[in-house]
Amino acid sequence: MGNSKTAESVKQIFTDYLRENKCRRTPERFEILEAVYSMNGSFEVEELLAYMAESRKFRVSRATIYNTLELLAKANLVVHHQFGTVSKYEKCHGTEKCHLVCTKCHKITEINSLDIAETINANIKKFHLTHYSLYLYGLCSKCHQAAKRRKARMSKDKQ
Numbered sequence: 001m002g003n004s005k006t007a008e009s010v011k012q013i014f015t016d017y018l019r020e021n022k023c024r025r026t027p028e029r030f031e032i033l034e035a036v037y038s039m040n041g042s043f044e045v046e047e048l049l050a051y052m053a054e055s056r057k058f059r060v061s062r063a064t065i066y067n068t069l070e071l072l073a074k075a076n077l078v079v080h081h082q083f084g085t086v087s088k089y090e091k092c093h094g095t096e097k098c099h100l101v102c103t104k105c106h107k108i109t110e111i112n113s114l115d116i117a118e119t120i121n122a123n124i125k126k127f128h129l130t131h132y133s134l135y136l137y138g139l140c141s142k143c144h145q146a147a148k149r150r151k152a153r154m155s156k157d158k159q
Contacts, residue, residue: 036048
C-alpha cells in the first residue's frame with residue numbers, strides 16, 4: 001500500500017465502518033483494500049483480480065471482490081465510475097483527481113491539478129471538501145486525429 005500513514009488511516013476507517021455496520025472483518029476484505037490502495041489509477045474488476053493473483057499471490061472470488069468494493073464505496077474509500085459501458089473503480093481517500101474521458105475509445109487519462117483544487121476550494125463556502133473527482137469528456141488525440149482523417153476522406157469522396 002502507498003505510504004504507511006495512508007495505509008493505517010484507510011484500514012482504520014474500514015475497520016470502523018465494518019464494526020459500525022455489523023459486517024465481518026475478514027482477511028480477504030483487508031487484502032482487497034490493500035490491493036486497491038497499492039494500484040495506481042482506476043481499474044476494472046478483472047484488473048484487480050489479476051493484480052491480486054499475480055502480484056499479491058492472493059486469490060479471491062469475483063463475488064468477494066464486488067461485495068468488498070461495494071463496502072469500500074459505502075465507507076468512502078473507493079469510488080465507482082461508469083464511463084459509458086466501462087465500469088471502473090478507484091481509491092479516493094485523500095485524493096483529488098481530474099479524469100479526461102474519451103467518448104470514442106473510452107480511454108481515461110487522469111490528471112492532478114493544483115490550479116483546479118485551488119479554484120474549487122476558493123469557490124466553495126461553508127463546505128468542508130474531503131476529496132473531489134472531475135470528469136471532462138471529449139476525444140483523445142488519437143481518436144480526434146482519426147475523426148479528422150475520416151472527415152477529410154469523406155469530403156474528398158464527395159468532390
